Every structure is written in C-alpha cells, then in structure tokens.
Amino acid sequence: xxxxxxxxxxxxxxxxxxxxxxxxxxxxxxxxxxxxxxxxxxxxxxxxxxxxxxxxxxxxxxxxxxxxxxxxxxxxxxxxxxxxxxxxxxxxxxxxxxxxxxxxxxxxxxxxxxx
Numbered sequence: 001x002x003x004x005x006x007x008x009x010x011x012x013x014x015x016x017x018x019x020x021x022x023x024x025x026x027x028x029x030x031x032x033x034x035x036x037x038x039x040x041x042x043x044x045x046x047x048x049x050x051x052x053x054x055x056x057x058x059x060x061x062x063x064x065x066x067x068x069x070x071x072x073x074x075x076x077x078x079x080x081x082x083x084x085x086x087x088x089x090x091x092x093x094x095x096x097x098x099x100x101x102x103x104x105x106x107x108x109x110x111x112x113x114x115x
Contacts, residue, residue, distance in 0.1 A: 027100055027101045027102075028068075028070075028098045028099060028100060028101060029098070029099060029100075029101045029103075029104055029107075029114065030072070030096060030097070030098050030114070030115040031096075031097050031098075031099065031107050031112035031113060031114055031115060032075075032094040032095060032096050032097070032112065032113055032115050033057075033094065033095045033097065033111070033112050033113070034077075034090050034093075034094055034113075035053075035074075035090065035091045035093045035094070035095050036087065036088055036089060036090055036091065037085070037086070037087055037088070037089050037090075037091055038087040039087045039088045041060060041110070041111075042056040042057050042059065042060035043056060044056045046091035046093070050074050053071075053074075053095070054071040057069070057071055057095065057097065058071065061097075061099070061110075064106065064110060065103075065106065066099055066103045066106055066107065066110075067100070067103075068099060068100045069097060069098070069099055070097070070098040070099070071095065071096070071097050071098075072096040072097065072098050073095075073096040074093050074094075074095055074096070075093065075094045075096060076092060076093060077090075077092045077093065077094055078092075079092055096115065097112065
C-alpha cells in the first residue's frame with residue numbers, strides 16, 4: 001500500500017511541474033518602484049535590508065496575484081537636492097522588478113512604473 005502512495009505523490013509532483021512553463025518566465029517586463037522612507041505598501045522602510053525588502057515585495061505581489069517575480073536590483077538615483085524626512089519622501093533608490101508581461105496592467109494599478 002505504501003508503494004501506491006509514493007506513486008500517487010510522484011504523479012502529483014509531475015503534474016505540478018507544468019504549472020510554470022518557460023513562457024511564464026521568458027516573456028518578462030521590467031518595472032521600477034521609487035522607494036520611500038516608510039510608506040511603501042509592503043511595509044518595509046528605507047532603513048531595512050535589501051534582503052528583507054526583496055522578500056516583502058515578492059510576498060506583496062504574490063498576495064496581489066502576481067507570480068514569477070524577480071526583484072532584480074536596487075538602483076541609486078540622482079538626488080534632486082531636496083532634504084525631506086517625511087515618510088512619503090523618496091530614498092533615492094529605485095527597486096527594479098521583473099514580472100511576466102501578462103501582469104502589466106496589475107503592476108500599473110499597484111503603482112509600479114514600466115522601465
């Protein structure tokens with residue numbers, strides 16, 4: 001009986017393997033988010049590590065139905081010379097995110113900008 005359980009489990013795993021086709025990964029679009037000091041919707045601040053922020057962004061996008069997310073980079077931007085300490089102020093870092101092109105509209109709705 002145990003052998004039948006293993007066969008069943010293996011069949012389930014093989015059927016799930018097709019859920020992420022190469023097309024899902026290959027047809028990507030790059031977006032960016034202008035990081036703020038503390039008002040980004042995934043709950044991290046400009047003082048948090050990139051690793052923590054990366055995980056929070058992936059969780060946030062997945063919760064909003066966007067899968068196959070790759071947080072590509074954290075890019076420094078050029079300062080505009082304005083000193084701002086409010087929560088909504090930018091950190092002068094753009095977070096670069098790559099997703100499947102089918103999520104283009106959803107990313108726009110969430111406030112990401114196409115690069």
